[in-house]
Amino acid sequence: MLRLDALTKTYKTGDKALKAVTLDVPPGQVIALIGPSGAGKSTLIRCINRLVEPTSGSVMLETTNLTTLRPAALRRERRRMGMIFQEYALVERLTVMENVLSGRLGYVGFWRALTRRFPQKDVDEAFRLLDRVGLLHMADKRADQLSGGQRQRVGICRALIQDPALLLVDEPTASLDPKTSRQIMRLICELCAERGLAAIINIHDVALAQRFVARVIGLRFGEIVYDGPPDGLTPEKLTEIYGEEDWEATIEKVDEDDAVEAAE
The missing domain is CATH 3.40.50.300 (P-loop containing nucleotide triphosphate hydrolases)
Incomplete structure (x- = not known):
């Protein structure tokens, strides 16, 4: 592999x-x-x-x-190749959902990426991943409101939504x-x-x-x-x-x- x-x-x-x-x-x-x-x-x-x-x-x-x-x-x-970082590498001012969906930026066109308008299937997958890691209830919170463990879970979701x-x-x-x-x-x-x-x-x-x-x-x-x-x-x-x-x-x-x- x-x-x-x-x-x-x-x-x-x-x-x-x-x-x-x-x-x-x-x-x-x-x-x-x-x-x-x-x-x-x-x-x-x-x-x-x-x-x-x-x-x-x-x-x-x-x-x-x-x-x-x-x-x-x-x-x-x-x-x-999904990457999970020690320092999380989240965008602090964006929500949890927006940070997770940033893992799909390599798959969408320029304008969709610029306006953060992702296909519904990507949004559905982001919700599913957040549910899997126990953060569904925090989807709309800003990243700078999270604990270290929560930030790392968001980073995991962001890597997995790439389907690596x-x-x-x-x-x-x-x-x-x-x-x-x-x-x-x-x-x-x-x-x-x-x-x-x-x-x-x-x-x-x-x-x-x-x-x-x-x-x-x-x-x-x-x-x-x-x-x-x-x-x-x-x-x-x-x-x-x-x-x-x-x-x-x-x-x-x-x-x-x-x-x-x-x-x-």
């Missing part, structure tokens, strides 16, 4: 953010991308949809090589409290399962990654140093990814989160 082949990003300073990363993501698989700050996680996600231009290598989305596309063709292909084949998720829980973080991760994984969506989730919280996904990719200095199931993240492997730390506490936190999840 998605294949990265020797994907490399070198900045003008000579620093290599990614070093020949090769990775296959099958249809419907949700992957957590972990690693220390500066490991290349956000760069990897942004190189896939070319918000950051790779230096070399290729990104294949099904049969399309994204790295060779001209701007117009790239804009069309980006419609197939792939979700790229950049630190979706970084600004959220622990309970809301679990709710958002659970929601993303549930929606991916319902739609058969593949997703790559850049996440800083190892325990959340272990709790919610079946495959974890560990990056260090722009290279993949772990690719496997969450229970393979032993203290030794986490030390290889992050450096020295008391990882027993992190591993115990997964069991504690399971207990909290059952009680919620």
Whole structure:
């Protein structure tokens, strides 16, 4: 479904953010991308949809090589890649409904986009998505009136209304409290399962990654140093990814989160 082949990003300073990363993501698989700050996680996600231009290598989305596309063709292909941002990237003065419908801007003509006059089927789908994430009653509220968790749910709806084949998720829980973080991760994984969506989730919280996904990719200095199931993240492997730390506490936190999840 998605294949990265020797994907490399070198900045003008000579620093290599990614070093020949090769990775296959099958249809419907949700992957957590972990690693220390500066490991290349956000760069990897942004190189896939070319918000950051790779230096070399290729990104294949099904049969399309994204790295060779001209701007117009790239804009069309980006419609197939929903993006969920750490800082939500909502337009504060617009309503929840208007922010969700902005995910359809790549599909409507210029004048419809300018006047925000969307087809009824798009409006109906926006209502359905807001209902699914528990925000139907807030459709007419401005985005600046929402909590962090509510804003992230709006961002999820905006990505899903694109009808994407792939979700790229950049630190979706970084600004959220622990309970809301679990709710958002659970929601993303549930929606991916319902739609058969593949997703790559850049996440800083190892325990959340272990709790919610079946495959974890560990990056260090722009290279993949772990690719496997969450229970393979032993203290030794986490030390290889992050450096020295008391990882027993992190591993115990997964069991504690399971207990909290059952009680919620």
